[in-house]
Amino acid sequence: MIPGKAPSGVFVQTDRATHEAWAQLTIKAPKASALLHVLANRVAQHNAVVASYPVLAEISGMSVSSVRRAIAALVEGNWIEVRRIGPSSTVNAYVLNDRVAWTQPREAKRYSLFSATVIASAEEQEDRDTLDTPQKPLHRLPLLGETQLPAGPGLPPEAQPALPGMDSDLPSRG
Known part of the structure; x- marks a missing residue:
C-alpha cells in the first residue's frame, strides 16, 4: 500500500455532526468510510x-470492485460528488463537501470548474x-514571481562602497 502523505498541512477539519x-x-x-478517509487525506485545500x-x-488496499461499490455508497449518502473526466468514466474527479461551480448558463453546455489533487x-x-x-x-517557462528584474538606466553609485560579499543583486546599467 502507498503511504499517505498530506499534500500541504497536516489537518483535515470536520465538525462534530x-x-x-x-x-x-x-x-x-x-x-x-475507509475510502472517504483516503480521499479526505488527499484533497488539499480544493476538496477534490x-x-x-x-x-x-x-x-486504499481494496479491490477495484470494492472501490466502485464504496464510491456508489458515498454518492448515495451525499458524501461526495463524482465528475467524469473524459467519455469512459475510468478517471473521475471526486469532490468532497463543496458544490462545484458551473461556468455556463443552465441551457448551455455546462463545465465543472474546480481544482483537484491528481x-x-x-x-x-x-x-x-x-x-x-x-x-x-x-522545456520550462520562466517564472517571474518575486524575483527582482532590473530595468532602466539605474541609480548613480552609492556614496559608500558595498561590504565584501554583500554586493547588490540589482545590476545598474548606464
Whole structure:
C-alpha cells in the first residue's frame, strides 16, 4: 500500500455532526468510510481528487470492485460528488463537501470548474517501462514571481562602497 502523505498541512477539519454521521457510515459501509478517509487525506485545500479506479484501489488496499461499490455508497449518502473526466468514466474527479461551480448558463453546455489533487500510477502510463530511466527534461517557462528584474538606466553609485560579499543583486546599467 502507498503511504499517505498530506499534500500541504497536516489537518483535515470536520465538525462534530459530521463525525457522528461518519461513524454511522462506518457501521453501515466500512469500505466506503475507509475510502472517504483516503480521499479526505488527499484533497488539499480544493476538496477534490482526480484518480482512476485502479489507483484508488491501490492506495486504499481494496479491490477495484470494492472501490466502485464504496464510491456508489458515498454518492448515495451525499458524501461526495463524482465528475467524469473524459467519455469512459475510468478517471473521475471526486469532490468532497463543496458544490462545484458551473461556468455556463443552465441551457448551455455546462463545465465543472474546480481544482483537484491528481493521483497517477506508473502502471497506467504507456511509457511505464521507461519511467525509471533518465528522462529528457521538459522545456520550462520562466517564472517571474518575486524575483527582482532590473530595468532602466539605474541609480548613480552609492556614496559608500558595498561590504565584501554583500554586493547588490540589482545590476545598474548606464
